[in-house]
Amino acid sequence: MVGNAHIVGLIRKMITKNKEQRSIMIHGETGLGKKHLAHYIAAAYLCEEHNGEPCGKCKSCLMAMHEAHPDIINVQANANGNYIIDESIRPIVSDSVVMPNESRYKVYIIPDLDRSVNTVTAVQNILLKLIEEPPEHVVVIMTARSKEIFLPTIISRTLSLAVTSVxxxxxxxxxxxxxxxxxxxxxxxxxxxxxxxxxxxxxxxxxSGFADNAEKARALCDAVTSGDEYLLLRAMAGISSNKQNARAALELLSEICADASLFHVGQTDTTAFVSCYEQGARKLAEVISAQGGVQLYDILCEHINRIDANCNLALTLNSLAARLSQAVK
Ligand SMILES: [Zn+2]
Known part of the structure; x- marks a missing residue:
């Protein structure tokens, strides 16, 4: 584990005091290692040394490292990220009453819950029973980009761990x-x-994908800053062939816009900036008003939602280009 020392310390304390939390949610933006942390916790809980962290040597740790531990169950979503209730969630509940194969606990890892847009509430309603009265040997670890997607009834019974960037x-x-x-x-x-x-x-x-999407987001940012609608349409055409990549590039652009608003109000703490294009965000800050960055951000979120709702991609991008260049003028 790199960074997030307070979380690693908390896990160690829980294990050495035999006070393992049995329901955990991990939240934070994509790429911060939520799934890695979920696996770290599972390995630490099941380690035969019981020292608060995975020893990396015992049979349990070795199986966990090779993703072959029979008591660490990775719950799978379908290709679109949706959890199919009858295929992947109900089976957890019926399987949970069966004792672990090797270890003290059986750990269910349910990643990217926020991507399951169609069933996120149904999944939690079914898991609620398990989280309210878990069998002695059951641990449930869920991950999502934001804590907002969790139901209050789940939040109140679950340890919430926020992963941060290093x-x-x-x-x-x-x-x-x-x-x-x-x-x-x-x-x-x-x-x-x-x-x-x-x-x-x-x-x-x-x-991999991120490098390419970051380059596209940078080109989009330069086009927005230029205020030239034609340039912006051309940059949009560069992301129009694939829905997932378009979405990813626009998300990165929204982060650049958020950074631009921070530059605009004179933020100097560099840890506050998250985007992939600091120089571009600085230039954009020079052409927008105080509300401009926030407005651009909102317009982007609105159009990302349209992409998620399966609206026509080309039309969505054209509308976005028009709205963004208007907002900069
Ligand atoms: Zn071990």
């Missing part, structure tokens, strides 16, 4: 260890795009 220096050190063959310049580029978000920095170094 410092850019910690991130750089992690990348040096993980990618010894990369140059300092390559790693610095990754940190400037992903900042303290290890998942994003790693994706950038690996040249």
């Amino acid at each position: 410092t850019e220096q910690e991130c750089l050190e992690y990348l040096r260890g993980a990618f010894p063959d990369k140059t300092e310049q390559e790693l610095a580029l990754a940190v400037s795009a992903g900042r303290g978000n290890i998942g994003r920095c790693t994706a950038f170094v690996q040249g």
Whole structure:
């Protein structure tokens, strides 16, 4: 585990005092290691050494490391991220009464609950029974980008862990260890795009989707700043071929707009900025009003919602281009 030392300390304390919380939610933005933390907690709970952290050597830890532990159950959503109640959630409830195979606990990990837009409430209503009166051996760990999606009845019975980004220096050190063959310049580029978000920095170094989406978001930001609707339409055309990538690029653009509003009001604490394009956010801040950044952010969220609602992608992007260039004028 990199960063989030307070969470690691809390887990250790719970285990060594035999006060393991049996229902946990982990929330924080994409790439901050929520699933990694869920697996860390599961491994620490089941470790035979019982020292508060996974020893990495016992049979349980080895099985956990190879994702082959029979008592760590990763619940699967379908390709769109939705949990199908009868296929993946009800079976947890019926399986939960069966004793663990090897360990003290059986840990169910239910990731990305916020992506399950169609069934997020139904999933929680079914899990509620399990969370209210869990069998002695059951642990449930859920993850989501935001705590908002959880029902109050779940929140009141669940330990809530907020993962945060690490410092850019910690991130750089992690990348040096993980990618010894990369140059300092390559790693610095990754940190400037992903900042303290290890998942994003790693994706950038690996040249996977995030690097490409960040480049598109940067082009969109430059086009917005130019105030030229034609340029903006062209940049939108660059993301119009794939719904998921378009959504990801617009989310990154919304972060740049949020950073631009911070620059506009004179924020100087660099840890407050999250976007992949600090320089672009600074330039955008020069052409917007105090409310401008927030307005751009709202327009983007509105159009991201339309994409989620399966509206026609090309039309949604055209409407977005018109609204954004109007807002900058
Ligand atoms: Zn162990």
